[in-house]
Amino acid sequence: MKKLANGCDFAGVKPAMMDLPYPPVQVREKNQLYAELLSISYCGMVSEMSAIMQYINNENRMFCGHCPMGKTILGMAMGEMMHMQKLGELIHLLGGNICYVTRQSGGRQWMWSPQCLTLPEKVGDMLQVDLESEQAAINQYNMHIRMIKDDYVNAVLERIIQDEQYHIMLLRSMLDSL
Numbered sequence: 001m002k003k004l005a006n007g008c009d010f011a012g013v014k015p016a017m018m019d020l021p022y023p024p025v026q027v028r029e030k031n032q033l034y035a036e037l038l039s040i041s042y043c044g045m046v047s048e049m050s051a052i053m054q055y056i057n058n059e060n061r062m063f064c065g066h067c068p069m070g071k072t073i074l075g076m077a078m079g080e081m082m083h084m085q086k087l088g089e090l091i092h093l094l095g096g097n098i099c100y101v102t103r104q105s106g107g108r109q110w111m112w113s114p115q116c117l118t119l120p121e122k123v124g125d126m127l128q129v130d131l132e133s134e135q136a137a138i139n140q141y142n143m144h145i146r147m148i149k150d151d152y153v154n155a156v157l158e159r160i161i162q163d164e165q166y167h168i169m170l171l172r173s174m175l176d177s178l
Contacts, residue, residue, distance in 0.1 A: 008067035015082055016075035016170060017163045023155040025089045034153060035096025036103045037144050038087050043100045043112040046136045048084035050116040052077050054133065057119055058126045066123055069174050073130075076167050083160045090153055124178050131171040138164050 027034075043049040055077035059070045088098050100112040118129045141161050145154045 006064060008064065008070055010071060010074060013071050013074050013078070015078035016072060016167060017079045017082065018166050020159070020162065022086065022159050023152070025086055025093070025156060026152045027090065027093045028150045028152060030093075030095035031150065032095055034148050034150060035091045035094035037147060038091050038094070038153075039096060039099075039102045041137070041140055041144065042084060042087045042091060042098075042102075044102045044110060045116050046133065046140050047112070047116070048080045048087060048137075049100065049112050051080040051130075051133060051137065052084065053114070054117045054119070054130065055080065057117065058130065062123050062126065069123070069127075072170055072174065076130075076170065079163050079167065083163065086156055086160065090156060094153075124175065127171050127175045127178075131168060131175070134164050134168045134171065138168075 041047050055073050059073040059077065062070050062073070091098055102110045102112075118133075120126050120129055138161055141157050141164070145157050148154055148157075
């Protein structure tokens with residue numbers, strides 16, 4: 001019988017992030033509204049949680065035929081994990097609850113689920129959806145920065161945006177290579 005095996009080695013994959021330091025994770029004071037805003041980027045429809053899960057799914061489906069891309073996608077997922085961790089710290093410091101539920105206008109609650117993901121079959125479509133998701137995340141972070149009047153929080157969000165812009169560059173490069 002013929003054996004099927006994965007020849008793609010993920011040893012040594014590092015988070016895909018800009019080589020820049022992060023500002024200290026601190027806040028001016030507790031603020032539940034700010035915590036709720038950040039929870040949207042933590043685990044909402046457009047969120048670090050969604051990006052991580054979408055990247056892991058895509059990497060799992062492309063690793064055999066597109067090993068270098070799979071490694072890049074895995075590195076991007078690792079970068080998003082770092083962002084989620086920073087957001088979790090900020091939410092906690094702001095007095096919020098770290099969970100997979102966001103509160104939205106009108107008191108509605110949203111719980112993260114795989115329905116947040118878009119999972120096309122073709123690699124080019126995967127990369128295009130990932131690119132659009134990164135741009136949506138940047139737009140959301142910019143909206144949060146306009147609403148949050150805490151320069152410590154905004155400094156962390158601005159640094160996260162730099163990584164998201166780097167991810168867009170990587171995704172465009174992978175799309176161009178197809």
